[in-house]
Structure formats: structure tokens, C-alpha cells
Amino acid sequence: MRRWEIIDHEPVPDDDGTIYLTSRGTEYVIHVNGRQLMSNRMHGSEDALADYACDRLDHLEDARVLVGGLGMGFTLAAALRRIGAAGNGTVAELMPAVVRWNKEYTGRAAKHPLRDPRATVHVGDVADLVDGAADRWSAILLDIDNGPNALTRPNNGWLYTKQGLNAMYKALIPGGVLGIWSADNSKSLTRRLRAAGYGVEVLRFTEAGRPTPDDSGEHVLWMAKRPAA
Numbered sequence: 001m002r003r004w005e006i007i008d009h010e011p012v013p014d015d016d017g018t019i020y021l022t023s024r025g026t027e028y029v030i031h032v033n034g035r036q037l038m039s040n041r042m043h044g045s046e047d048a049l050a051d052y053a054c055d056r057l058d059h060l061e062d063a064r065v066l067v068g069g070l071g072m073g074f075t076l077a078a079a080l081r082r083i084g085a086a087g088n089g090t091v092a093e094l095m096p097a098v099v100r101w102n103k104e105y106t107g108r109a110a111k112h113p114l115r116d117p118r119a120t121v122h123v124g125d126v127a128d129l130v131d132g133a134a135d136r137w138s139a140i141l142l143d144i145d146n147g148p149n150a151l152t153r154p155n156n157g158w159l160y161t162k163q164g165l166n167a168m169y170k171a172l173i174p175g176g177v178l179g180i181w182s183a184d185n186s187k188s189l190t191r192r193l194r195a196a197g198y199g200v201e202v203l204r205f206t207e208a209g210r211p212t213p214d215d216s217g218e219h220v221l222w223m224a225k226r227p228a229a
Contacts, residue, residue, distance in 0.1 A: 004029075007105065010097035014155055021101050028106045030071070030098070040109035043074040045181060045205040045219040046143060050078035052203060052223055053139045053179040062086040066137045068126035068159075069093060069144035073102050073110035075181075079141065080116050089119050092126035094144075099123060127158060133171040140168050143181040148189045160189055165196040175228035182220045183212045189222065198224035 007021040007028075017033040029039040038046075050065070057063055061084030067076045070093035079089045091114075093099050099121055102114055113119055122129060126144065130137075148160040158164045168178050178198065180189070185202070193200045201223040212218060 008097060008101065010095060013094055019095055019097060021097070021105065023105070028072070028101075028109075030101075030106075038071045040072045040106055042207055043072065043110075044207045045221065046071065046074040047078040048205050049141050049143060049179050049181045049221055050075050050082065050139075052221060053141055053177045054079065054082040056177045056223060056225060057138055058175055058228070059138070060084055060087065063088075063138040064136065065089045065139045065141065066126070066129055067091040068140065068142040070098050070102055070121070071143060072106045073113045075141055075143050076119065077110040077113035079139070080113055080118060083118070085118075087118060089113070089116070090122060090129065091119065092122040092124060092129055094123075094125055096123055125155070127164070127167075130164075130171040131167050133167075135173045136171050137176060138173055139177045139179065140172060141179040141181075148180075148182060148186045160192070162192060162196065165192055165198075169196050169198065169226055172226045174226060176226050178222070178224040178226075180222040180224070182222070185220045193222065193224045197226070199227060200224050 002024050004022045004024045007023050009018050009020045012019055020031045022029050027041050030037045054060060060082055063083040065079045070091045076089050076091045107114060144156055190200055190202055203221045205219045205221055206217060
């Protein structure tokens with residue numbers, strides 16, 4: 001069996017950790033501080049994050065979708081498949097290395113979504129594109145952590161607070177959807193979403209062979225909709 005190779009690594013901004021890209025043949029995995037964040041081998045729940053959100057939007061032709069976290073590009077690619085020619089998929093990725101790796105190595109599996117003319121990359125914090133925005137996004141899709149209880153960097157925690165959820169509510173258009181990916185459930189997040197005024201669905205997604213912190217093999221997707229005006 002072929003051994004894993006370290007292709008590249010880079011310090012995590014505002015953190016003491018390091019992010020690594022490793023490969024074994026055609027398989028790529030991104031790790032942070034010894035935790036596997038994503039691979040190009042299994043991505044069904046990342047696809048579902050975008051598809052479930054798009055299923056809940058009234059207008060897809062000119063939808064403006066914000067994806068928090070590029071990863072291997074699967075969520076962005078799924079959103080671009082659903083929105084129309086007048087739409088836009090903006091991905092906010094904090095780490096320049098992840099953008100570079102997607103262009104050079106990992107983007108092939110998702111058919112290079114960054115090459116789509118409707119795609120825009122913001123190298124920076126996703127919070128920059130929601131805090132203070134008003135009625136800007138049709139959907140906001142967060143796949144930046146292993147969930148609200150397993151942050152890749154402490155600063156991400158703001159997104160799951162009352163203040164962060166309220167900011168994203170305001171940044172969505174009426175009828176817009178906030179989608180959140182997690183490796184496990186969080187009843188407290190569900191309560192905070194409802195308190196912020198969202199209509200909330202907590203959906204399970206099973207992807208065989210993909211471990212989760214509670215060993216259930218299931219991932220959790222929140223679909224939180226801002227009511228239409």
C-alpha cells in the first residue's frame with residue numbers, strides 16, 4: 001500500500017496550529033492539528049449542504065450563494081450546478097494555501113469550481129461578508145469546522161453565537177437559507193437558531209465509512225430559513 005505524503009503545509013491564521021495537505025495516489029486529505037477535516041474521497045454531505053439549501057430557495061436563476069470554507073470545492077461546485085447563469089457563488093476561505101491547493105491539486109475531483117465564471121473567491125474570514133450586510137445573500141452555507149462544538153479556530157465560534165446568527169439572518173434575503181454542516185448534533189445551536197427567528201430543520205445525512213465524533217457515521221445539516229417578507 002502506498003504511504004501518505006505531505007504535499008504542503010501552512011500555519012493557521014490567528015492560531016498556533018498548522019494545516020497540512022497530504023496525498024496517497026489520487027486521494028487527498030486536509031488535516032489541521034492532527035484532525036482530518038476533509039478528503040476528496042467522500043463528499044456526499046458537502047454536496048447535500050448546497051442541494052438541500054437550493055431546494056428551499058424560491059429563485060435559483062439569480063441566486064447569490066455564500067459558501068464559508070472552500071475545502072475540496074464540493075459544496076461550491078454543488079451550488080454552482082443548481083443556480084442559474086445570472087447567479088453567483090462566492091466562497092470565503094481564510095487560508096490562502098487551501099485556495100492554492102484547490103487550483104493545483106484538489107479541485108479536480110469537484111471539476112474545478114473555481115474556474116466557473118460565476119465563482120468568486122474571498123480570501124479571508126466569512127464573517128467579513130456577513131457582519132453588517134443586509135439582504136445580500138440568497139443562501140449562506142457554512143462548512144468551516146467539524147461543527148459548532150469542534151471549531152478549527154477559536155474565532156469561528158462567533159458565527160454560532162446569538163450575535164453571529166443574527167448577523168447572518170440580516171445578511172440573508174427574505175426567504176433565504178442558512179445551511180450549517182456538522183459532524184455531530186448540537187441542541188443548543190438549534191435553540192439559538194430558533195431564538196434568532198429562523199425556521200429550523202435538523203437533517204441527518206449518512207455517509208458510510210465516514211467517522212463522526214459520536215461514532216454514529218451520521219452528519220448533521222441545519223437548514224435555517226429566514227421567513228419570506
